[in-house]
Each structure stands twice: as structure tokens, then as C-alpha cells.
Amino acid sequence: VANRGEIACRIFRTCADLGIRTVAVHSDADENALHARVADTAVRLPGSTPADTYLRGDLVVKAAVNAGADAVHPGYGFLSENADFARAVIDAGLVWIGPPPEAIEAMASKTRAKELMGIAPLGEVTESDLPVLVKAAAGGGGRGMRIVRRLDELAAALDGARAEAASAFGDGEVFVEPYLERGRHVEVQILADTHGTVWPLGTRDCSLQRRHQKVIEEAPAPGLPEVLVKELHALAVRAARSVAYVGAGTVEFLVADGRAHFLEMNTRLQVEHPVTEAVFDLDLVAEQIRIAEGHTLPLDPPPARGHAIEARLYAEDPARDWAPQTGTLHRLAVPDSVRL
Incomplete structure (x- = not known):
């Protein structure tokens, strides 16, 4: 897994459920980090900064090859939307658990995506x-x-x-x-296999934001007319097909005055993917792996049930104009009824 922290741990959890052995990469600063301890194997990337370690695609590919891995999952963040890294993984004879490099490249530019x-x-x-x-x-x-x-x-x-x-x-x-003054930020999770099947997996509302950063995400997006949901799904599938997309991705929209306005496509798994998993009773990482193995999706996705909400926690210092701040988390109390 070409990532660190919670992201890597989330992917390792699915791999453990599937009986797949895992390899972590870690910087010197992360030698004792949880993701380096829960993987079956951990490989050091010399250096302490992301630029010297997790963003060095050549080192990550070398670590995967030397550890005997046969596939690379990029997680989200770092090199997850880097077409050159995807090509380097494939050129090394490894399976890339993500969309084709050409699809990443096509959707990397918002102007190019809009043209498509x-x-x-x-x-x-x-x-x-x-x-x-x-x-x-x-x-x-x-x-x-x-x-x-x-x-x-x-x-x-x-x-x-x-x-x-x-x-x-x-x-x-x-x-x-x-600029749409009162637009809602709504996105559609898609999942596509190598055989031409594309699933639009409901909707997510990510409108509650601060400093253009999402705070609350929920699935399905509340209060959308069925005709608008169908339009969002059709546009998301169209975006995926326009670049022969494979794997998990997200198509983002602004919804205003009853219309859907395409924003962009994120060619990776997103932080808010668990709310979609909860509603559709799916493991999207497991589906990514199965798709990379060549498995075919059924023609129709499973039915959606219920409602799920995710809240992001931000560590900030109110005495410094709410600037980001690191520190030690001493206690976290979560009710038994909350699913983690």
C-alpha cells in the first residue's frame, strides 16, 4: 500500500479479511506508526519528509518489488492520482489497483474534464x-x-x-x-470493471464545508427528486465511460435550481467512501481488488438501505485563528451505538 496512517490501515483491514498479505512503506518518522506495525511486512523509505519518501514513486515501486508484492494500492492522497506513478507500477510488472493511467491523466485537469x-x-x-x-x-x-x-x-x-x-x-x-451562490455539493460514487459495467452508487451530500474543506458527508443526499438523482447517475456514468474508467472513483457536482452542474472527477477512493459502503453494504476496497483481478461486476449494484453520516475531525488552535495544530489525543469517547 503506497500510503500511510489511517488510509493504509483501512486498506490492510480489507486485505486481512480477504487473506491477502500486506506490505507497508514508512518514512523514518513513521517507523513505529500503526500502519507499519499492522502490515505483514514493512519497508523503510529513507528520509522523514513526504517529498523524500511517500511522494517518491521510484522508491515505493522498488520497495514493492523487493518485498515480493504483486500489486500496489495507492490509497488516497500522495500518489493516488499520479498517472506517471501508475505507469511505473505497471511497467514494473505489478498490478495497479486503480484506473488506467490515461483515465487519471484525462481527468487530472478540470478544464480537460469539462471538455470531455x-x-x-x-x-x-x-x-x-x-x-x-x-x-x-x-x-x-x-x-x-x-x-x-x-x-x-x-x-x-x-x-x-x-x-x-x-x-x-x-x-x-x-x-x-x-459561481452558484446556493449550490449544494453532491457527488456520485462509481465503480467500473474491465468488462464495461459501470455502477453509480447513490449520492453523497458534502455541502457543509469550511474553508472549502468538507466537514459533514452523508449518503444518500437528502431531499433530491428522483429525476435529479437519475440525471446525476447518468452524468457520472457518462464521465466514467468517456475515459474508459476502471475501479472506484467519484464524480462531483454542484446542484442548484434543480439542475446538476459537473465539477470534476476524482480518480481514486475518497475519504468519505465509508458512508456509501454503509448504505450499500459494500467494501469498496475489496471491490477494487476484485476488479483489478479481472472479476466482473453484476449488471446492477445492490440496493441502497438506510442513511449514513460521516464527520471529519479537525485539530485546530482557536488562539491562533483556528490554524491547524498537532498534539496528543488523550481521550476519545464514542457511544456504543456508533459504527466505526
């Missing part, structure tokens, strides 16, 4: 187009993003977004799209 969906970005912005959103073509998390409500603010917003995007993602490309 037949959506053209705004050209010359006029007063009637306002408000608009300047957005980085690569990356996410709210970086390289500016809301523009006045035309005289546009040039500065473009310059600022370009600089931030270049610093954060190494790519300064930005684009402009209409």
Missing part, C-alpha cells in the same frame, strides 16, 4: 456573468480559487489564483466558471 463532458469555460467575462469563480485547473482543497463579484476585481483574482495554484500544484492554469 461538453462544457466550455467562460471566455470573456461580462457584467451579466457575475458572480464568477476563478479556479485552478489542477488540485483542489480550495487553493487557487477566488470568487469575483466585480469586473474590476477579475484581473487581480486571476493573478492571485495562478500564483497560488502554481505554488500548491506546480501548475498555474486557471479557468473561470459561473
Whole structure:
């Protein structure tokens, strides 16, 4: 597993259920981390920073080969949406548990993804187009993003977004799209096999955000008309088919005025995948592995039942304007009725 921490542990848990032996990679700083202890084998990546370890695809591939692994799961984050890393894994004779590199590449740029969906970005912005959103073509998390409500603010917003995007993602490309004031952030989990079957697995609502970071995610998205859910599913399947997608992925939308507006496609498993698993009684990591082994999905997904909510916990310092802060968690109390 080309990842660390909770992400790696989550994948190891499924592998243990399937009887698959696992290999962890760890930096020097993570030598005694949980993910390095629960795997069957742990391989050191010399160095302490992510740039020197977990983001070094060549070292990760070498570790997998030397440990005798036959497949690599990227988890989410780090190299999970890196097409070159996917190619390096495949070129090393290992099974890549993820979408084809070409699909990752096609959806990596939000502008390219929109082109595939037949959506053209705004050209010359006029007063009637306002408000608009300047957005980085690569990356996410709210970086390289500016809301523009006045035309005289546009040039500065473009310059600022370009600089931030270049610093954060190494790519300064930005684009402009209409800004939907009261849109809901709704996404569709998809699962696709190598035989042409694509499952749209319900909806997730991720509208409750702070600083463009998701806080609460729930499945299914409440209050959506059935006709709109069908439209979201059809668009998600269309996005997957447009790049011959394989494996698990997420298609994200803004929903406003009863319409679905395509945002992007994340070519990996997402943090909020457990709410979909709970509603569909599926293990998405197990499905990823089976798909990588060549298994065929049934024509229709299992029926959805119930409702699931996930809350993200953020460690922040209120005395420093809520800046991110690390520290020791001394106690966590969870009611017995809550499923972890």
C-alpha cells in the first residue's frame, strides 16, 4: 500500500479479511506508526519528509518489488492520482489497483474534464456573468480559487489564483466558471470493471464545508427528486465511460435550481467512501481488488438501505485563528451505538 496512517490501515483491514498479505512503506518518522506495525511486512523509505519518501514513486515501486508484492494500492492522497506513478507500477510488472493511467491523466485537469463532458469555460467575462469563480485547473482543497463579484476585481483574482495554484500544484492554469451562490455539493460514487459495467452508487451530500474543506458527508443526499438523482447517475456514468474508467472513483457536482452542474472527477477512493459502503453494504476496497483481478461486476449494484453520516475531525488552535495544530489525543469517547 503506497500510503500511510489511517488510509493504509483501512486498506490492510480489507486485505486481512480477504487473506491477502500486506506490505507497508514508512518514512523514518513513521517507523513505529500503526500502519507499519499492522502490515505483514514493512519497508523503510529513507528520509522523514513526504517529498523524500511517500511522494517518491521510484522508491515505493522498488520497495514493492523487493518485498515480493504483486500489486500496489495507492490509497488516497500522495500518489493516488499520479498517472506517471501508475505507469511505473505497471511497467514494473505489478498490478495497479486503480484506473488506467490515461483515465487519471484525462481527468487530472478540470478544464480537460469539462471538455470531455461538453462544457466550455467562460471566455470573456461580462457584467451579466457575475458572480464568477476563478479556479485552478489542477488540485483542489480550495487553493487557487477566488470568487469575483466585480469586473474590476477579475484581473487581480486571476493573478492571485495562478500564483497560488502554481505554488500548491506546480501548475498555474486557471479557468473561470459561473459561481452558484446556493449550490449544494453532491457527488456520485462509481465503480467500473474491465468488462464495461459501470455502477453509480447513490449520492453523497458534502455541502457543509469550511474553508472549502468538507466537514459533514452523508449518503444518500437528502431531499433530491428522483429525476435529479437519475440525471446525476447518468452524468457520472457518462464521465466514467468517456475515459474508459476502471475501479472506484467519484464524480462531483454542484446542484442548484434543480439542475446538476459537473465539477470534476476524482480518480481514486475518497475519504468519505465509508458512508456509501454503509448504505450499500459494500467494501469498496475489496471491490477494487476484485476488479483489478479481472472479476466482473453484476449488471446492477445492490440496493441502497438506510442513511449514513460521516464527520471529519479537525485539530485546530482557536488562539491562533483556528490554524491547524498537532498534539496528543488523550481521550476519545464514542457511544456504543456508533459504527466505526
